Amino acid sequence: MLNNKVCIVTGGAQGIGRCIVETFANQQAEVVYACDMNAAAMAELEKTYKNVKAIELNVCDRESVSRFVDNIVKDYGRVDVLVNNAGITRDNLIDKMTENEWDMVLDVNLKGVFNMTQAVAPVMMASGAGSIITMSSVVGTDGNIGQSNYAATKGGVIAMTKGWAKEFSRKGAQVRANCIAPGFVETPLTVNLPEKILEYMKSKTPLQRMGKPEDIANGALFLASDNSTFITGQTLKIDGGLVI
Incomplete structure (x- = not known):
């Protein structure tokens, strides 16, 4: 499905990002350029x-990002697919969240x-x-307690994406x-949660299970492929029906 495509996946060392790279x-x-700060996992x-190709890259470093993309253009002349997957959480209630x-x-x-x-x-436009x-989240569409910062970013990327589709x-x-908005997914971030919490997550999901990284990667594959050439500005929820 991706024959001859030049792809970039940020946050590609583990979890959903790694599964997208492999897919x-x-x-x-x-x-497929797998970009992350975790050099060992990418190697x-x-x-x-x-x-x-494993690339140690900090997406917050604008100069490094620019050099990285320039080098791809020199080698291949184009970029066909960009998956913005890199992300972090620092959860806290609003009255306790630090600057x-x-x-x-x-x-x-x-x-x-x-x-x-x-x-x-x-590069793509040229x-x-x-x-x-871009990876959003159901938290970006419907909010969650203790994730004001995360929700703001995941809602923000949806808004940017709609503008980009036009621009x-x-x-x-x-x-x-x-965008893709995953629900509860089995990743290294969730695997160590208490069983009680995992069961609660499953009970809130109509399909009665957590998603697998492959579920999200298959959605990314569809949006990256020529099977979706008339789809733009959309947010694909892959959440087992969690948010309907």
């Missing part, structure tokens, strides 16, 4: 897949997405096509921008 690589992408990916907790989450989850997209979008996929296609380029 893209298995779908014959020409190259393992690079050894396993010949078409994966640092607020700033850190906005810097990575919102400004990091802006940095990556600002560097990649002109080549006439591309798919930008990046205004001169006739087939550059699409969409």
Whole structure:
């Protein structure tokens, strides 16, 4: 499905991001750049897949992001797919949330997405096509207690994406921008939660289970592929019916 496509996945070292990298690589992408701060985990990916290139990258570092994208253009002349997956949480009730907790989450989850997209979008527009996929969350559409910072960023990327869908296609380029909003997903961040909490998450989900990283990766694959060329400005909820 991704034959000859040049792909970038941020936050690609573990969890959903890693699964997206593996899925893209298995779908014959020409190259998948797995970007993360966890160099050791990415090196393992690079050894396993010949078409994966591990890049240690901080999405908050604008100069590094710009150099990284410039190097891809020099090597391949284009970027076909960008998956903005890198993100963090620093949860706290609003009366206890520190300024640092607020700033850190906005810097990575919102400004990091802006940095990556600002560097990649002109390349896509110049080549006439591309798919930008940004990870939001059901928290970004429906909120959650103790996640004011996270909800702000995940709602923010949805708003930016809607604007990008209009902006990046205004001169006739087939550059699409969409979001994915996962629900409760089994990742390294949730695996160690108490069983009582995990069961509560499942009970709140109509399909009575947590999602798997593959569920999200398959959604990203669809939005990255030519099977979705008439879809832009949308938020795809992959949540087992959690938010209907």
